[in-house]
Amino acid sequence: MPAKRPKNPARELLFGDLWEFDPAPETAPAHIAPRYDLFINGKSTPPKSKKWFDSISPGDGKKISEIALANEADVDAAYAAAAAAFPKWSATPGAERGKFLYRIARLLQDRSREFAVAETIDGGKPIRESRDFDLPVAAAHFFYHAGWADKLAFAAPGRTLAPLGVVGQIIPWNFPLLMLAWKIAPALACGNTVVLKPAETTSVTAMKFCSILQDAGLPPGVVNIVTGAGDTGAAVVKHPAAAKIAFTGSTPVGKWIQHTLAGTDKRLTLELGGKAANIVFEDATIDQAVEGIVNGIFFNQGHVCCAGSRLLVQESVAAEVLKKLKLRMRHLRVGDPLDKNTDIGAINSRKQLEKIRDLVGSGLQEGAEIFQPDCRLPSRGFYFPPTLFSGVSLSHRIAREEIFGPVLSILTFRTPEEAVEKANNTPYGLSAGIWTDKGSRILDMAAKLKAGVIWANTYNKFDPASPFGGFKESGFGREGGKQGLLDYAKIV
Amino acid sequence: MIPSMPRIQRSGLQSLLREVGPVDRIGLEERVAKYTTRSIKKSSKRFALNLAVSMVDLTTLEGKDTPGKIASLCLKALRPHPDPSIPSTAAVCVYPSLVRHAKKHLAGTSVKIASVATAFPSGQAPLRTRLEEVRAAVADGADEIDMVINRGAFLAGEVDLVRDEIAAVREACSSATLKVILETSELETCDNIRAASFLAMSVLREGDFIKTSTGKTSENATLANNQIMLDAIRDFYLDTGTAISMKPAGGIRTSKQAIQFLIAVKETLGDAWLNNSRYRFGASALLNDLLRQILKETTGRYQAPHTFSEASGSY
Numbered sequence: 001m002p003a004k005r006p007k008n009p010a011r012e013l014l015f016g017d018l019w020e021f022d023p024a025p026e027t028a029p030a031h032i033a034p035r036y037d038l039f040i041n042g043k044s045t046p047p048k049s050k051k052w053f054d055s056i057s058p059g060d061g062k063k064i065s066e067i068a069l070a071n072e073a074d075v076d077a078a079y080a081a082a083a084a085a086f087p088k089w090s091a092t093p094g095a096e097r098g099k100f101l102y103r104i105a106r107l108l109q110d111r112s113r114e115f116a117v118a119e120t121i122d123g124g125k126p127i128r129e130s131r132d133f134d135l136p137v138a139a140a141h142f143f144y145h146a147g148w149a150d151k152l153a154f155a156a157p158g159r160t161l162a163p164l165g166v167v168g169q170i171i172p173w174n175f176p177l178l179m180l181a182w183k184i185a186p187a188l189a190c191g192n193t194v195v196l197k198p199a200e201t202t203s204v205t206a207m208k209f210c211s212i213l214q215d216a217g218l219p220p221g222v223v224n225i226v227t228g229a230g231d232t233g234a235a236v237v238k239h240p241a242a243a244k245i246a247f248t249g250s251t252p253v254g255k256w257i258q259h260t261l262a263g264t265d266k267r268l269t270l271e272l273g274g275k276a277a278n279i280v281f282e283d284a285t286i287d288q289a290v291e292g293i294v295n296g297i298f299f300n301q302g303h304v305c306c307a308g309s310r311l312l313v314q315e316s317v318a319a320e321v322l323k324k325l326k327l328r329m330r331h332l333r334v335g336d337p338l339d340k341n342t343d344i345g346a347i348n349s350r351k352q353l354e355k356i357r358d359l360v361g362s363g364l365q366e367g368a369e370i371f372q373p374d375c376r377l378p379s380r381g382f383y384f385p386p387t388l389f390s391g392v393s394l395s396h397r398i399a400r401e402e403i404f405g406p407v408l409s410i411l412t413f414r415t416p417e418e419a420v421e422k423a424n425n426t427p428y429g430l431s432a433g434i435w436t437d438k439g440s441r442i443l444d445m446a447a448k449l450k451a452g453v454i455w456a457n458t459y460n461k462f463d464p465a466s467p468f469g470g471f472k473e474s475g476f477g478r479e480g481g482k483q484g485l486l487d488y489a490k491i492v
Numbered sequence: 493m494i495p496s497m498p499r500i501q502r503s504g505l506q507s508l509l510r511e512v513g514p515v516d517r518i519g520l521e522e523r524v525a526k527y528t529t530r531s532i533k534k535s536s537k538r539f540a541l542n543l544a545v546s547m548v549d550l551t552t553l554e555g556k557d558t559p560g561k562i563a564s565l566c567l568k569a570l571r572p573h574p575d576p577s578i579p580s581t582a583a584v585c586v587y588p589s590l591v592r593h594a595k596k597h598l599a600g601t602s603v604k605i606a607s608v609a610t611a612f613p614s615g616q617a618p619l620r621t622r623l624e625e626v627r628a629a630v631a632d633g634a635d636e637i638d639m640v641i642n643r644g645a646f647l648a649g650e651v652d653l654v655r656d657e658i659a660a661v662r663e664a665c666s667s668a669t670l671k672v673i674l675e676t677s678e679l680e681t682c683d684n685i686r687a688a689s690f691l692a693m694s695v696l697r698e699g700d701f702i703k704t705s706t707g708k709t710s711e712n713a714t715l716a717n718n719q720i721m722l723d724a725i726r727d728f729y730l731d732t733g734t735a736i737s738m739k740p741a742g743g744i745r746t747s748k749q750a751i752q753f754l755i756a757v758k759e760t761l762g763d764a765w766l767n768n769s770r771y772r773f774g775a776s777a778l779l780n781d782l783l784r785q786i787l788k789e790t791t792g793r794y795q796a797p798h799t800f801s802e803a804s805g806s807y
Contacts, residue, residue: 295522
């Protein structure tokens with residue numbers, strides 16, 4: 001056994017260039033139009049603002065399309081269309097609404113390769129993830145909620161569900177199509193109509209999705225998509241016809257929305273930031289925990305609200321975990337998002353890249369120890385290497401603020417109680433991870449952690465049947481599962 | 493240890509499992525699934541295919557093996573294809589009684605003669621008999637001995653016995669390379685496979701192998717059990733400095749699979765293991781599929797199966 005052998009000097013593993021992988025780009029066409037108008041009342045509609053803004057591919061910094069900038073008048077037109085469509089849509093039998101959702105799900109599957117490539121070009125995430133995660137899970141959400149559409153009478157015992165009306169939905173740039181699916185599918189299943197605003201840096205797949213809605217024969221006005229930045233979003237939030245606002249994005253914007261809606265009878269669900277603790281106990285399966293840590297923080301370049309961005313490791317195994325994590329990080333391939341071998345793609349925007357650089361700079365300034373594997377970053381586009389900080393304390397900015405990038409902060413703990421204390425010492429409470437070989441400890445920890453989603457011996461797993469949402473400043477309301485459905489309906 | 497501290501009575505296997513730590517199958521499967529999404533193209537594919545050919549232990553382990561069959565196997569191993577850029581395989585792997593026939597064809601060549609011994613595949617013979625079989629194979633000219641561990645003793649918790657037997661076989665091998673077959677499907681759990689890997693490595697010399705399976709049971713080499721053993725080799729190497737080699741065997745029939753196994757090696761142990769003294773494939777049907785893919789890369793077309801000389805049958 002290792003301990004019984006005389007120790008030779010420590011040896012290094014050689015991860016060199018003996019066997020380099022050739023580029024393996026995904027070449028399927030993405031069919032991105034040079035210009036996208038708004039989608040109002042089932043038709044592509046030029047913006048009344050007469051303005052368009054550029055959509056940039058973060059992989060190479062090049063312009064890929066022009067996106068319509070919706071002003072208040074455009075948003076008003078979208079709400080008018082949604083309100084006009086509501087009476088008929090909400091009276092459509094659930095089984096019929098379900099058919100539309102099934103159709104959308106199947107069309108999305110049919111065109112998943114094309115959409116995956118578009119998502120990768122538009123948002124910078126690696127094609128492996130858009131192909132194997134975003135598209136299948138987005139389709140799964142439509143399938144799941146299609147199943148609910150004719151079973152609303154069974155969601156609340158002795159009562160039934162009624163739609164709310166027109167719902168305004170604002171989604172983020174990290175999972176553009178998937179977040180669209182999370183928002184639209186339950187809203188339609190319950191009989192609501194929708195005005196949805198995608199994030200300004202990632203509108204392309206939402207606009208491509210409009211063609212699926214048309215092909216599915218969805219009645220005009222049931223889903224309307226308006227594009228633009230903060231002002232457009234504000235118009236969506238403030239519009240008097242909205243019965244509910246559903247927002248996924250940053251905590252400051254969420255707070256502003258909640259403030260703005262105060263005193264109205266609009267419903268609100270918020271899915272905001274996170275600073276999740278991923279807790280590794282000494283009895284964990286270390287190699288698999290390391291893999292889970294990597295999935296937790298480097299998935300989608302760390303642009304994940306539930307990313308396991310604070311690693312809490314029990315002191316007795318901290319050195320081993322750190323050593324193995326560094327070895328594992330040497331195999332993360334950073335580069336062209338369209339290359340099938342890329343593990344970490346492009347940072348979504350220049351603005352986000354600057355934010356990550358700023359926070360990493362503060363980590364260095366505050367004295368944390370940085371590690372980044374050697375990796376050549378492409379000269380064009382927005383890239384940041386996978387990064388970890390060890391020797392981090394809870395008072396560091398990198399341990400408190402959401403970085404939303406491929407940056408992991410490592411802290412240590414001595415006892416389970418200290419782990420709970422540190423994990424909960426954050427304004428956020430979206431998710432957490434527990435790594436231990438001991439089942440009873442999983443149950444005990446899960447009860448004590450203040451987070452909406454807790455993974456045990458795995459991380460970043462999603463299923464439409466499993467509700468997702470936060471505690472504290474990570475928001476309220478759930479998406480997915482029966483709980484998520486109830487947030488789009490009145491119990492009558 | 494503090495002298496007054498009471499000793500906790502544990503079986504050898506229990507202590508061993510605690511010492512080497514557990515493995516979680518779900519997480520393991522997730523890790524190895526990523527190898528299968530790697531897309532290996534063009535020159536990197538040709539490199540991998542040639543490398544895989546050079547790592548094949550071309551194997552025949554059948555009751556109907558004859559000197560004539562061994563002769564054709566040896567010639568195939570030496571020159572898998574008329575194309576001179578395609579390397580020889582690493583070794584042939586045969587039963588002990590056929591080693592002397594293989595010797596006639598392979599003496600003085602780069603192709604090694606490996607022989608399964610120790611009452612392969614069950615290992616259910618007295619130790620004396622097993623050791624005698626090893627000595628006979630080495631005396632007949634075997635360069636490498638593939639032994640099976642005593643799974644019965646392992647599962648009964650008698651790990652010291654298993655280790656002592658491996659050490660005895662290693663002595664019997666003299667200068668021949670030893671490959672220790674864990675027979676992963678009979679150890680069944682991930683924890684057992686990791687534990688047995690460490691148990692074997694603790695008495696092996698640098699350059700000796702641990703090997704997944706005999707090829708004679710329901711499940712043979714998989715990316716998952718390969719990964720458990722690669723992780724164990726890595727941990728053992730970083731801890732002791734002794735580099736143990738690895739041989740997955742059985743069930744690897746296609747080039748695609750072989751490349752996925754090589755990606756696992758590249759991303760777990762690195763460049764130093766990407767050669768046939770550190771990594772082998774125990775296979776027979778694999779060789780012709782590798783040749784088929786190599787010719788497809790060079791000619792752009794798939795060749796008909798009859799283009800390639802016959803490989804051995806099962807395994």
